[in-house]
Amino acid sequence: METDLRHRARSVRASFAPTYGLSLLGWVYAALTWNEPNRPLMATAFAVAALSTLALARLPMDRIVAGRWREPFFVSWSVSIIALIAAIVAADGGITSPTTLIYLFPLLFASLSYPVRSMAIVYAAALSSYAVVGVAFTPDPDPARVLMGLACLGFAPFVGVLQAREHDRERRELTRSAKTDALTGLLNHTAFKEQLDAALPGPMALIALDVDRFKMVNDLQGHAAGDAALRSVADAIRSVVRGGDICGRMGGDEFMVALPGADRAIAQRVVERLALALSLTPVTASAGLAVCPEDAAERDALMHAADAAMYADKRNRTRTHDEIPRCSPSSSGSTT
Structure with a gap:
């Protein structure tokens, strides 16, 4: 979304x-x-037209683009420009005037910059004003000429529409790839921290997860088996979290799950469900949790607290935070 807004402001x-x-x-x-x-x-x-554009250029464009009224604002601006174009074309003798070509510019701009609904409004304004000028302000109006002009105005900018939509698709794909771990499909380390920053300092629970004896899996069964094990852990995580939860692979065999709005009791139940889900995979995992703001309120401190609890679980000793079950294939999901 933020990328789309920046693109809109630049356009x-x-x-x-x-x-x-x-x-x-x-x-x-x-x-x-x-x-x-x-x-x-x-x-x-x-x-x-020049003075209104100069006034628009002096406005805080980033704030306007990010505001809730951006679509009415920009649609009104485009429709006003179209009204000026219609006045110019009508004053120059109607649709036989070379100034008719100016209609293409607001249509191209709307095609490349506006969402579909706003673009449709701008197209309707442009084509209807062209038809009015063609019929009412053109000497000896020719219906065939008006119809052909409408067709050209309607279809010509769609080359830009198709190109813009393809660029948008490629940009979204690149953005998704840059934020996603290629092996598991979860957020990568950087994207996870960015989303965690966005959710803080609100209340949340953070679960740190580390696969047990993962090096042994790679050494004895090969890296393909290790990759399959990591994917199965990611699938187990996805099966127990809510839609708004933040899941990431932090690197190697380490994962983290942020649960916005969750307290320690809710997080413990998630860990228990995760233990059950992992019982269907070929690996076990150690888990630790930390809660904001009780354990830490800042991102790095919260992540460190969850890591500390996870390593304490892995060492099977008294944990830094509340007792939480180890994610193991045992039916109870308790620490072994």
Whole structure:
């Protein structure tokens, strides 16, 4: 989401320069054809477009893009620009005017920058205003010419739509790949810490998990078996967590699960369910938990506390925090 908002803000800023350029060319066109009707009106409309864009450029664009009213704001802006274009085209004799081509710019911008609903509104405004100008402000209007113009305006920007959608898909895939552990499909170390930061300092429980004797699995059965074991641990984790919980592979055979809003009792029940799920896998695991804010309120301190509890469990001694069951294949899920 944050990446999409940054892309939206960059797209809006990128539209300023073409708008200034078109306004300047419009003034030049009006000056070169000043003897024809309605030139002061056209020059004024181009000036309004340039000045409104200048005013927009001075607004806090990042805050606007992140705000809840961004869609009405930008749709209103695009529709206002389309109204100016319609006035210019009508003043220059209707849809036979070369200024008709300016309609393409707000449509291309909407295609590349707006969500589907907003884009549909902008398209409807542009095509309907083109039809009105074609019928009401064009001398001897030709229905075939109006229809062909509508078709070209409607379909031409879709090349940009298709390209933009493909780029968005590739960008989302790259973002997902950068945050996901390739072997298990869980969050990687960096992405897990980022999401943990976002959830803190709210109440939560953090579970640290470490596969027992994982090196022995690799040495005796091979790395393929080790990879399969890690995937089975990840599947076990996914089977017991809620949709909003944060699950990550921290590296090697170490995993962490953050449970936003959970207290120690809830986390202990999750560990028990995890022990049961792991009983169906070829490995056992040691687990430790820490609770925010009781054990720690800062990310690194909370992770260290959960790690300490997990290693205490692995050593089968008195733990730093409350007693929690070891994730083992025993039916009870208790420490062995």
